[in-house]
Amino acid sequence: MSHELTRDKAFFAFSRELEPQLRVALGEEVRMTTHDCFSGQLKTTADTLATLDWSITNPATGPVYIEGTKPGDILRIDLHEVRPLGPSVMIAVPEVGALGHLITQEETAILDTRDDTVVFKDKVVVPQRPMLGVIGVAPAEGEVPNSTPGVHGGNMDCTLITSGTKLYLTVGVEGALFGCGDMHAAMGDGEVVVCGAETPGEVRFTPDVVDIPGLPTPFIETSDLVAVVAAAESTDAAYKMALDMMHGFLTRVAGLPVNDAAMLMSLVGDLRFCQVVDPLVTVRFEFPKKVLAAYGYSLPA
Numbered sequence: 001m002s003h004e005l006t007r008d009k010a011f012f013a014f015s016r017e018l019e020p021q022l023r024v025a026l027g028e029e030v031r032m033t034t035h036d037c038f039s040g041q042l043k044t045t046a047d048t049l050a051t052l053d054w055s056i057t058n059p060a061t062g063p064v065y066i067e068g069t070k071p072g073d074i075l076r077i078d079l080h081e082v083r084p085l086g087p088s089v090m091i092a093v094p095e096v097g098a099l100g101h102l103i104t105q106e107e108t109a110i111l112d113t114r115d116d117t118v119v120f121k122d123k124v125v126v127p128q129r130p131m132l133g134v135i136g137v138a139p140a141e142g143e144v145p146n147s148t149p150g151v152h153g154g155n156m157d158c159t160l161i162t163s164g165t166k167l168y169l170t171v172g173v174e175g176a177l178f179g180c181g182d183m184h185a186a187m188g189d190g191e192v193v194v195c196g197a198e199t200p201g202e203v204r205f206t207p208d209v210v211d212i213p214g215l216p217t218p219f220i221e222t223s224d225l226v227a228v229v230a231a232a233e234s235t236d237a238a239y240k241m242a243l244d245m246m247h248g249f250l251t252r253v254a255g256l257p258v259n260d261a262a263m264l265m266s267l268v269g270d271l272r273f274c275q276v277v278d279p280l281v282t283v284r285f286e287f288p289k290k291v292l293a294a295y296g297y298s299l300p301a
């Protein structure tokens, strides 16, 4: 059985109070469309933040109630497809993002997004590297605006979250209340000007629950690596959290000796910025799956 949800069914903060827009069982595929992070309000270069309705920025399509999930479960989202529909939009705004102190003139750029490329001002053609900026579940308590990342996922802006990736999140409330949006057709690590190529898109995924006691989340699995994502107020706090999360995974879940895990993290692991411009920054630590195999560990299929 396959389900569809369109982007007019959107929310702006992850919360247990949200009304489910779709109910699916574990193992059932969902296809949804997503708005760009401005809900499509910036259509031409003449559209600027002056006229933007901020209350409808960072929409996530959903929430999807995933039957059979309860607090504490590890929800695995198998992302089959993350496909930009284009066009994309970017902005540069004084005092916004990590470069705002250098920008004096606000600008909106529209980027042609098709045939697997993104075209910047008819000068630069870059390959698409589609990703979902916002993806998560309702937190156990309170609400988290979609602008903000956290242990529930949210605005992680992690370039690994793309077609073929498996994202593991800890369920906070019954039914998980999953949602996603903020697709980027391309984005560099750091997202320094405050956006990637912000595009509407289409997402296909299947939710499942896996039994991996102690798995630190948000946790990411691609064809060749695993990664953890940490959100904090400073990059220092975030990278330390990411290191602890990965070392915890390697020792307590994958069974590596403490020193082996530490030395291998230093030998073949990569510490990377996701973004440094959201209300909390996100940092990830990547580690090759091949090394897990050498220690006889593999994630459940």
Ligand code: CA
Binding pocket: 037, 133, 134, 155, 157, 182
């Ligand atoms: Ca984002």
Ligand code: ZN
Binding pocket: 037, 133, 182, 183, 184, 195, 196, 198
């Ligand atoms: Zn975005």
